[in-house]
Amino acid sequence: MSPITTRRAGLGLAIVTIGALTLAGCASDAAPAADAADGVDAASATSLADFGTLEDLEAAAIAEGQLNVIALPRDWANYGEIIDLFTETYPEITVNEQSPDISSAEEIQAAETNAGLDTAPDVFDLGLTVALQSTDQFAPYQVATWDDIPGALKEPTGLFVGDYGGYMSVGYDSSMFDEPSEISDLLGADYAGAVAINGDPTQAGAAFAAVGLATVQNDGTLDDFQPGIDFFSELQKAGNLLKVDVTTGTVTSGETPVVFDWDYLNAAHASENEDWKVKIFDGVGYAGYYNQAINIDAPNPAAARLWQEFLYSDEVQNLWLKGGARPARMDAMIEAGTIDEELASALPEAPEETVVPTEEQSTAAGTLLGEKWAAAVQ
Numbered sequence: 300m301s302p303i304t305t306r307r308a309g310l311g312l313a314i315v316t317i318g319a320l321t322l323a324g325c326a327s328d329a330a331p332a333a334d335a336a337d338g339v340d341a342a343s344a345t346s347l348a349d350f351g352t353l354e355d356l357e358a359a360a361i362a363e364g365q366l367n368v369i370a371l372p373r374d375w376a377n378y379g380e381i382i383d384l385f386t387e388t389y390p391e392i393t394v395n396e397q398s399p400d401i402s403s404a405e406e407i408q409a410a411e412t413n414a415g416l417d418t419a420p421d422v423f424d425l426g427l428t429v430a431l432q433s434t435d436q437f438a439p440y441q442v443a444t445w446d447d448i449p450g451a452l453k454e455p456t457g458l459f460v461g462d463y464g465g466y467m468s469v470g471y472d473s474s475m476f477d478e479p480s481e482i483s484d485l486l487g488a489d490y491a492g493a494v495a496i497n498g499d500p501t502q503a504g505a506a507f508a509a510v511g512l513a514t515v516q517n518d519g520t521l522d523d524f525q526p527g528i529d530f531f532s533e534l535q536k537a538g539n540l541l542k543v544d545v546t547t548g549t550v551t552s553g554e555t556p557v558v559f560d561w562d563y564l565n566a567a568h569a570s571e572n573e574d575w576k577v578k579i580f581d582g583v584g585y586a587g588y589y590n591q592a593i594n595i596d597a598p599n600p601a602a603a604r605l606w607q608e609f610l611y612s613d614e615v616q617n618l619w620l621k622g623g624a625r626p627a628r629m630d631a632m633i634e635a636g637t638i639d640e641e642l643a644s645a646l647p648e649a650p651e652e653t654v655v656p657t658e659e660q661s662t663a664a665g666t667l668l669g670e671k672w673a674a675a676v677q
Contacts, residue, residue, distance in 0.1 A: 366392055371399055376463055510530075511524060
C-alpha cells in the first residue's frame with residue numbers, strides 16, 4: 300500500500316486469554332461449502348458475478364442460515380446498529396456474535412483453533428499488521444462497489460480490504476484534567492497513573508497506532524517506531540502509564556481517565572461521561588483503517604460474502620459515519636451524492652498533515668515492537 304496523506308493500522312480491542320478462544324461447537328467437520336445458485340461453489344466465489352446477481356447470493360446465504368462474526372463489540376464504530384440492520388434485512392440468517400472483545404491476532408487464532416467446526420468465524424475485522432501476516436487465512440473477494448474503494452486501502456485481489464477508519468487521539472475526563480496541548484504534556488506529574496492505551500501494541504491495533512502517533516508527534520517517521528516506544532518508556536518511568544485494558548466501563552468509572560484510542564471510539568465515551576473530551580493533536584496526525592476479510596475455511600461462505608456486500612453498501616458506509624468513523628467509500632459517495640452530509644460535516648477537523656503506514660512500514664513496526672516493547676514499559 301502507498302501512504303495516504305489526505306485525511307487509519309488497527310488490530311483490535313482488549314486482550315483475553317487464548318483459552319477463551321476455543322469456541323463451543325460440534326466436533327464433526329463443518330458443513331460443506333454451500334452451493335450458490337445454479338451449482339456455484341460459494342467458497343470459491345471471488346465476486347458477485349460468480350453468483351449471478353445479489354438475489355442469487357442472498358438465496359445462497361439464506362440457505363446456509365448462519366453467519367459467524369468475531370471481535371465486533373457493539374459499541375465499536377456503530378457495529379451494534381450495523382449487525383441489527385443485517386438481522387432485520389435477513390431474518391432467516393442467524394448472526395452468531397463471538398468473542399467481541401478480542402484482538403485481531405486472536406481472531407486468527409480462533410479460526411485456526413476451530414478450523415473444520417461449524418463455529419469457526421466466517422469473517423474477520425482486522426488491523427493491517429495482522430492482515431498482512433495472515434493472508435493465507437483469507438479468501439479473495441471483491442465487492443460490487445470495489446471500484447469506489449481507494450487502491451491504497453485494498454489488497455489487489457480482495458484478500459483484505461479497508462472499510463472504516465479515523466485518527467488516533469487522546470480522550471480525557473475534562474473534570475479532572477486540562478486539555479493537553481501537545482503529547483509531551485502527558486509526561487507531566489498531573490497525569491500520574493492516569494494514561495492508558497487500548498491494549499498491547501504487539502497485538503492490538505489501537506495500541507499499535509498510539510505508538511505510531513507518539514512516533515510522528517516526536518519528530519519521528521513511520522519508517523522507525525523507536526521514538527514512539529521511547530515516549531511510552533518515558534511515560535512508564537514517570538509513573539503515568541496505566542496498564543489497564545480500556546473499556547467503556549473503565550472510562551465511565553474513572554479507572555482510565557486519559558486514553559489513547561481512535562477518535563470515534565473516544566468520542567463514543569461522551570454518551571456515558573458528559574465531561575469526556577477528545578483531542579487530536581496538531582501537526583502530524585496518525586490515521587488508520589480496519590480491514591474486512593473472509594475466512595478461507597468459512598463454514599458459511601455465501602453468508603460471509605453477503606456480509607461483505609452489505610458492509611460496503613451506501614447504507615452501511617453511512618452507518619460507519621454515524622459511529623464517528625470515516626468509511627472507505629467516502630470520497631466516491633461524496634461525488635455520487637450518497638453520503639450523509641450532516642454526519643460527514645460532524646467529523647472532527649483533520650490535522651495539518653496525515654500519515655498512514657504502508658505495508659512495509661507496518662510490518663517493520665510490528666517486528667520492532669515485538670523486540671522492544673515489553674522491555675521498554677516493564
